[in-house]
Amino acid sequence: MALSPQWLDELRARTTLSAVIGRTTRLTKAGREFKACCPFHNEKTPSFYVNDEKGFYHCFGCEAHGDAIRWLTDQRGMPFMDAVKELAAEAGMEVPAPDPRAAKQAEKRASLHDVTAAAQAWFEGNLRGAEGAHARSYLARRGFSDATIREFGFGYAPEDRQALKRALGAFEEPMLIEAGMRITVEDKEPYDRFRNRLMLPIHDTRGRVIAFGGRILDAEANPKAPKYLNSPDTPLFDKGRTLYNLHRAAPAARQSGRMIVVEGYMDAIALANAGIAEAVAPLGTALTENQIELLWRQVEKPILCFDGDNAGQRAAMRAIGRALPLLRPGHSLSIVRLPAGMDPDDLIREKGVGAIEALLDKPASLLDTLWEYEKAAAPLNSPEDKAGLKARLMGHVDQIQDAEIKALYRRELNDRFSAFAFPPRQQREFTPRKEWKKGDWNRPAATVSPEVASQLRRAMDGGSRDAFSKAVIAGLIRFPDQLVRHEQALSEFARRDQNVGPAIDLLLETAETLDLRDGSPISLERGLPALPAKTHFAFLDEGTDPDEAREDLAEAVSLLVERPALESAMAEATARFARDPEGSIAEQARLRERLLALNERLKQFGRRKAAGPDDSDS
Missing domain, CATH: 3.90.980.10 (DNA primase, catalytic core, N-terminal domain)
Known part of the structure; x- marks a missing residue:
């Protein structure tokens, strides 16, 4: 009777190894594995480990190693076919008829x-x-x-x-x-x-x-x-299903916890000659999906260590392309890029084994490698170039099959792209004007062109602006020196908010053209658009001391920036419900409390009066 490798692999996948071994050997949970005193030799300290995820047992004392079939044949003395039939019956599989x-x-x-x-x-x-x-x-x-x-x-x-x-x-x-x-x-x-x-x-x-x-x-x-x-x-x-040196590297990888993938078999031998035994190599082809799965049976994050030339980098990217659809929780690739023009043997000869060990100790993640490779792949001098970078990054993300990993990659790469494509404006020094006196509101206005004045007025007067957003924009027009003080927070807010963000961006760009040292307001043609009659903000009241008005405006900016961040987090928590209902509900409840508290602060802020204690809380 001939059993195909595919059928035997399916049998092993359907068998829980710890359950089989646990019938005759007492196992103790040890992290993601089980441990016990080895049943193959006498020992007092457990050195026998069972790994259900990888489907094998191993003793670090006597080197006993095998899968569920090997356990039944070696430990219980069963003939091979009897062991297979017993496991197949438990797994609900039918043993193939003789062929x-x-x-x-x-x-x-x-x-x-x-x-x-x-x-x-x-x-x-x-x-x-x-x-x-x-x-x-x-x-x-x-x-x-x-x-x-x-x-x-x-x-x-x-x-x-x-x-x-x-x-x-x-x-x-x-x-x-x-x-x-x-x-x-x-x-x-x-x-x-x-x-x-x-x-x-x-x-x-x-x-x-x-x-x-x-x-x-x-x-x-x-x-x-x-x-x-x-x-x-x-x-x-079958070269696509074989890794050179795996039969030697696998036991070494179980000891070191790492598996190194190099470009060719001479590289693997060079590493072994230097004392690094856990190295394997593909055989004349790019790393295949089957080879990646072979690696993941040994370790969760094998390290690709390819030559430091363009060909080596392309080989790494081909391997990443094959791995992206296969990614699953806890399983990925790490990447080491050797110095330009060097292979592992060159580096060991010139700088010693310590040099390559130092690189292996700090490999780059798959995500970091994707980002750096695509960022260097083409010039990024124009908006079109940058849009091309984002398209390439999202193209990689679309290859990922696991929904949770895909969402996390998309978010992380979007964040990196935003930070790169829209860097924060250079922070400028803010110097408060302490010499201004209460009522000193009639200082000369900072002059802007009629075109810019018209744009600012339209930005503030947009029909979708709420009263609070309009008030903050008006406050920043009256106190443009505060744009410098809150530039970082406002820049972050402008990137997130599609409604008010363009107006804030326009104000920040305008402030860069003005001399703000004298604290002058920005003059808008035909003045500021009127706010709703029932709203009142101290930082817009000419009876408020200028320094107090600035502090009031600072709190308003903080509230303005916090609201869209919370709303965005709420939307993300809601979107996670299908994958993680309990976590999503808990996160939504926490965020809902913060939003309610924020909205209450906004209501109270809008009702403040600048004059008199009798109506200060009305």
Whole structure:
């Protein structure tokens, strides 16, 4: 009976590992995992951990490791198929019926494993022989230790086009071709795929050789030949579903809590040679969705560590593009960009392993990388350029499938774009005019052009303006020096409020053209528009001391700015109801109380009288 990898993955996904192990072993909750004293060896301090999310158990004492099927076979001694049938029954899955064709394919895969294992032994022997001297010299120049050479299984493929066929004569030609070791061309004799190359075996997660990669040794003599050559896809090898060195890096990642993704297998080996064992690499393609899922089974935020050139940056962005639709709570990518023109081996050689460790300790987030990449992707000199930046950013956001993550990315990138595209005006020094006396309201007016005066009047006289907003605008026209004092708050408010914001923006721009040192008001053609008769504001009353009027106006500005911020927060809390009803209701209640209190303060503020204690609270 042949069970497909997809079916077994589905079985594991439907099985809660802690429930299976908990039947015979007492587990204790430890954060997001469970721990226990290891059932495979005697110990007094728990070093056995079970991770339901990743679907495996691991003992840091005896290195026992496996999934639910492995637990039943190793701990309870069940045959493989009995373990599968028991788990399938509990998961409500039907075990596939025997398939003769699948059985034959499984037998063929076993035979192809024999081919790749024999080829690997032959390549390693060649490296140690006379023909491998050139390849050994290259490895010595790269600084790879003998231990690293043995661990990673370096070998050598000789130049002879028929050498592998003679060495693996026990296997028929069709098997050698199907394993990717030989190339067949119509009307020509098949020939060896790898020739005069430094060879590296590629393994599956069980550590079996399934393919090869070969690095050219005489690039100058063969300028048209690819620098690196990988096996083609075969029944054993799917390059989009395989990560180089994963079978070694996964145990190391469980110890360090990180997984590093580099561009090529020589980069992964260079890191291992320097003592960083948790590095993997894609195989000649951009990081695929399947490879990202493989990484997330090991750690929640793998670190992409690509070369510091334009090609490396593009590779990182391609990986980000693949990851965006897959993002889910807690799972993302981190990105390290190496110095320009350097790969990991270069950086380690020039500055030591500490230099790359320092970069790995402080990777950039996926969101930070998106922002910086798009901001540098094109000139941003005009409004159209900036609009293009926003469109590119929102295009990335639209790829995200998780609604909550999409909303958070949209908000964060919108905030960054707003801060970049609409920077706060430069803060200017505010000097209060303490020498003004009560009743000194008839000072000369600050002169603006008739056109600006007309624009300001229209801005204040808009039909949608409420009495309070009109009063604040009038107060700022009477005391334009207060625009400088409250410039930051007013700028933030103008960006948020589509109703009053344009008038505030116009006032701020006007103030930049005036000399405000003498405290003169702004003169509007035909005076100020009238306010509703029932409203009264001390900062507009000519009987109020100028300094007191300014403080009253400051409070009015504070109220004006706070109201739209609370209304916006209320709208966001309401929009979250479908995803988080309890949190949304609680947030709405809190904001509603603040809005009610604010509205009451606004009502009281509008009823204030500048004269007499009898009607001061009416």
